[in-house]
Amino acid sequence: MTVKVKNTGKRASDEVVEMYVQHLGSAVTRPQLELKGFKRVRVEAGAERAVTLELKPRDLAYWDAVRHAWRVEKEQVRVLAGGSSDKLPVQATLQVENSAEFKP
Numbered sequence: 090m091t092v093k094v095k096n097t098g099k100r101a102s103d104e105v106v107e108m109y110v111q112h113l114g115s116a117v118t119r120p121q122l123e124l125k126g127f128k129r130v131r132v133e134a135g136a137e138r139a140v141t142l143e144l145k146p147r148d149l150a151y152w153d154a155v156r157h158a159w160r161v162e163k164e165q166v167r168v169l170a171g172g173s174s175d176k177l178p179v180q181a182t183l184q185v186e187n188s189a190e191f192k193p
Contacts, residue, residue: 091141092170092179096132105129106170108142109177110149114164117151122174144168150191163188 094104108126112119126142149166150159164185171177 090144090168090170090179090181091139093137093139094130094132095137096134099134101131101133103129103131104172106140106142107173107177108144109169109174110144111167111169112149112162112164113167113182115151115162117162119151122169124174142170147191149185156190159191161185161187161189161191 090108092106094106096102096104106128107124109122110125111122125144125148128140128142130138130140132138146161147159150161152158153160162185165182166185167180167182169177170179
């Protein structure tokens with residue numbers, strides 16, 4: 090996921106971009122929001138910067154205690170990004186097409 094960060098101030102500053110996921114069709118209980126990545130960036134005064142955070146299959150996996158394996162489910166997942174968990178203005182929904190075991 091790539092988001093744009095713009096510094097509207099008169100001084101250079103740092104910003105932390107956080108990426109979360111919500112599982113919209115999981116067969117198991119999941120947290121409402123799961124932090125899956127973050128990046129701190131420096132943005133000069135008046136400048137805009139693109140920040141890329143990578144979402145990997147392992148980031149969507151859960152531990153299946155019965156099979157003793159990490160599993161990725163076929164489901165819809167919402168990916169959210171912003172400066173904090175209570176302010177996530179960038180959102181996208183993706184469809185995971187295959188359910189499978191994930192081996193790190």
